[in-house]
Amino acid sequence: MATIETGLGTVIITGSSGLIGSAFLAHAGERYTELCLDSKAPPRLAPKTAHIIPCDLTSDENLHQALDEVRRLGHRRIASILHLAAYYSFASESSPLYEQVNVRGTEQLLHGLRDFEVEQFIFASTMLVHAPCEPGARINEDWPLQPKWSYPKSKVAAEQLILRERGDVPVVLMRIGALYDDHCHSIPLTQQIRRIYEKRFVSRILSGNVTHGVAFLHMEDMVTALALAVERRKELPQVTTLLIGESETLSYDELQRTISRQLYGQEWVTHQIPKRLAKFGCWLQNLLPGADPFLKPWMIDLSDDHYAFDISRARTLLGWEPRHSLRTSLPSIINELKLDPEGWYENNHLRAKTLPSQ
Structure with a gap:
C-alpha cells in the first residue's frame, strides 16, 4: 500500500x-483519514479515506505491528484517538476478557502511542461507573463512582489508567448511556420488547422498582458527540469527563406500558416480586433444556438502579444536545417489529424459533 498523502487530519x-x-x-465521511485498528473490517460501507489495519489489542506484538503500519503510512501526528474497542457481555457477571481487553488493551495502546504526536485521546466509558441516583435527582460528572459488576469496574480501571499514563495528551472520558438506534440494537431494550411480544409470563413481573429506569442514547447522537469532541479538541480542557445521554429517563413501567400499547393496544401492568424469588x-x-434466557441471577441486584443525567457540561463544552429520544423513537422500533418480525429478530440477534405464531 502506498503512503497516504492527504491534508486531512488523521x-x-x-x-x-x-x-x-x-x-x-x-x-464522518471523508472529513478525516480514518485508520481503523480492528480485528475485522467495519460491516458497513466505509468511506474511501478509511484504512483497515488488522489489530488485536490483547496481543502486545500485534498492536505494535499495527502501529508500525501507521508509521509506515506516514502518520505520526494524530488528531484524535477514538478508543471504542471493548469487551462487553451479559452472558456472565465476570470474564478475564474485561481485564485483558478493556484494561490491559488500553494500557498497551497508550504505551504504543508514546512516540506519536497525539492531539486527543477519547475513551468510550459508561454511565455504569457511577452510583445510581433516586428519581428526581440527576447524575453529573462529579457524582460518586460505584461500579457494580465487571464491565463498569473495568471501565473505571481503564479511566484511572488513562489519567496516569496520558502524559501531555488531552483526554476525553465519555460516559455514555444505554445505546440504541432506529432498529433497536440495544440488548436490554430488545429483550424487554421481545418478552412482551412473545407474551411471556416474565414480561409482567420485575424484581426492581418499576418507577426506576436508565438513561438511553440514540446512536446518531452518540456519533455527533464524538465528532464534536474531535472538532473542538483544541478548545477542551486537558482532562474532560462528559456524560452523554438523553435528559429524559423513562421508567421501566412507562416502557412496559408503551411497548404493550404499541403491540397489543392495551397497557400491561408490571408486578414487583421479591428479589430472592426472582433469582x-x-x-x-x-x-x-433449550432455554434461551437473557436474565441471570446476578442481574437481579441491579434491577433497582436508576440513572438520570445532567448533560449541562456536554451542552457547554461541545454545544451538544440529543436530537432523538427513546420516547419518540419507540413507535418506529415497534412498528418495524410488527411489519417484519423475522427480520427484526435477525437484526437484533434473537432466536427466530421463539417467534409467536402469526
Whole structure:
C-alpha cells in the first residue's frame, strides 16, 4: 500500500467494526483519514479515506505491528484517538476478557502511542461507573463512582489508567448511556420488547422498582458527540469527563406500558416480586433444556438502579444536545417489529424459533 498523502487530519479508531465505530465512519465521511485498528473490517460501507489495519489489542506484538503500519503510512501526528474497542457481555457477571481487553488493551495502546504526536485521546466509558441516583435527582460528572459488576469496574480501571499514563495528551472520558438506534440494537431494550411480544409470563413481573429506569442514547447522537469532541479538541480542557445521554429517563413501567400499547393496544401492568424469588426463577430458567434466557441471577441486584443525567457540561463544552429520544423513537422500533418480525429478530440477534405464531 502506498503512503497516504492527504491534508486531512488523521483519526485512529479502535473497535471500528462495532456499532459505534461503524456509525462514526458513516457520519464522518471523508472529513478525516480514518485508520481503523480492528480485528475485522467495519460491516458497513466505509468511506474511501478509511484504512483497515488488522489489530488485536490483547496481543502486545500485534498492536505494535499495527502501529508500525501507521508509521509506515506516514502518520505520526494524530488528531484524535477514538478508543471504542471493548469487551462487553451479559452472558456472565465476570470474564478475564474485561481485564485483558478493556484494561490491559488500553494500557498497551497508550504505551504504543508514546512516540506519536497525539492531539486527543477519547475513551468510550459508561454511565455504569457511577452510583445510581433516586428519581428526581440527576447524575453529573462529579457524582460518586460505584461500579457494580465487571464491565463498569473495568471501565473505571481503564479511566484511572488513562489519567496516569496520558502524559501531555488531552483526554476525553465519555460516559455514555444505554445505546440504541432506529432498529433497536440495544440488548436490554430488545429483550424487554421481545418478552412482551412473545407474551411471556416474565414480561409482567420485575424484581426492581418499576418507577426506576436508565438513561438511553440514540446512536446518531452518540456519533455527533464524538465528532464534536474531535472538532473542538483544541478548545477542551486537558482532562474532560462528559456524560452523554438523553435528559429524559423513562421508567421501566412507562416502557412496559408503551411497548404493550404499541403491540397489543392495551397497557400491561408490571408486578414487583421479591428479589430472592426472582433469582430462583432465573436460576431455574437457565437449567431448562433449550432455554434461551437473557436474565441471570446476578442481574437481579441491579434491577433497582436508576440513572438520570445532567448533560449541562456536554451542552457547554461541545454545544451538544440529543436530537432523538427513546420516547419518540419507540413507535418506529415497534412498528418495524410488527411489519417484519423475522427480520427484526435477525437484526437484533434473537432466536427466530421463539417467534409467536402469526
